[in-house]
Amino acid sequence: MYYNNKKLILSIFWLVLGIALMALSIAExxxxxxxxxxxxxxxxxxxxxxxxxxxxxxDSSYREKIDTEAGDERNRFLRMKSWAWAGYIVILVEGIGVxxxxxxxxxxxxxxxxxSVCLILIVYWCSYLVLKRKY
Amino acid sequence: xxxxxxxxxxxxxxxxxxxxxELGVSRQTISSLENGRYNPxxxxxxxxxxxFGMTIEExxxxxxxxxxxxxxxx
Numbered sequence: 001m002y003y004n005n006k007k008l009i010l011s012i013f014w015l016v017l018g019i020a021l022m023a024l025s026i027a028e029x030x031x032x033x034x035x036x037x038x039x040x041x042x043x044x045x046x047x048x049x050x051x052x053x054x055x056x057x058x059d060s061s062y063r064e065k066i067d068t069e070a071g072d073e074r075n076r077f078l079r080m081k082s083w084a085w086a087g088y089i090v091i092l093v094e095g096i097g098v099x100x101x102x103x104x105x106x107x108x109x110x111x112x113x114x115x116s117v118c119l120i121l122i123v124y125w126c127s128y129l130v131l132k133r134k135y
Numbered sequence: 136x137x138x139x140x141x142x143x144x145x146x147x148x149x150x151x152x153x154x155x156x157e158l159g160v161s162r163q164t165i166s167s168l169e170n171g172r173y174n175p176x177x178x179x180x181x182x183x184x185x186x187f188g189m190t191i192e193e194x195x196x197x198x199x200x201x202x203x204x205x206x207x208x209x
Contacts, residue, residue, distance in 0.1 A: 074164040
C-alpha cells in the first residue's frame with residue numbers, strides 16, 4: 001500500500017503550512033516574497049498529493065498501477081542509478097565551478113564550491129562505510 | 136543476459152502487461168527483460184521461472200564473460 005494515512009496527514013501538513021506561509025507573507029508578517037513562493041509551492045505539492053491519495057483509495061486500477069510502479073524492481077534500480085548519476089554530475093559541475101571561480105577571481109564562490117565537493121565526498125565515504133558493514 | 140521470456144510469454148498467449156501483472160512488475164520491466172536491457176534480481180528471475188514452471192537456467196541463458204572463464208591444466 002503506497003498511499004497510507006501517514007502520507008495523507010503529511011500532505012495535509014504541507015498544504016496547511018503552504019497556505020500559512022502565503023498568508024503571513026501577504027499580511028506582511030514575513031517580509032520576503034520568497035516565503036510567498038515557497039508557500040505556494042508547498043501548498044501545490046500538498047494539494048496534488050491529497051488528490052492522488054484520494055484517487056488511490058477510490059480507484060482500484062490506479063491503486064494497482066501505483067503499487068506496481070512503487071514495488072517494481074527496475075523502477076527502484078532506475079531511482080538508485082539516477083541518484084548516483086546526480087551525485088557524479090553535481091561533483092563534476094562543482095569541480096568545473098571551482099576552476100572557473102578561481103580563474104574569475106571569485107574566491108568566496110571558489111571556497112564554497114570546494115567545501116561542497118569535500119562535503120559530498122565525506123558523505124559518500126561515510127555512506128560507503130555504513131553500507132559495507134550492513135551488507 | 137539472454138532469456139526466453141518473450142517466447143514463453145507468447146506460448147502462453149499473454150501480453151507484456153498481463154505477465155507484468157502476474158509477476159508484480161510493470162510492462163516496461165517485462166519489455167526491458169525481453170530485450171536483454173535489464174538483468175533481473177535473483178528473486179524476480181525465480182518468480183519468472185516459477186511462473187513458467189521451469190528452472191532459472193531454462194529461462195535465462197547465462198553466458199560467462201571471457202574474463203570469468205577459468206582454465207584447468209591437465
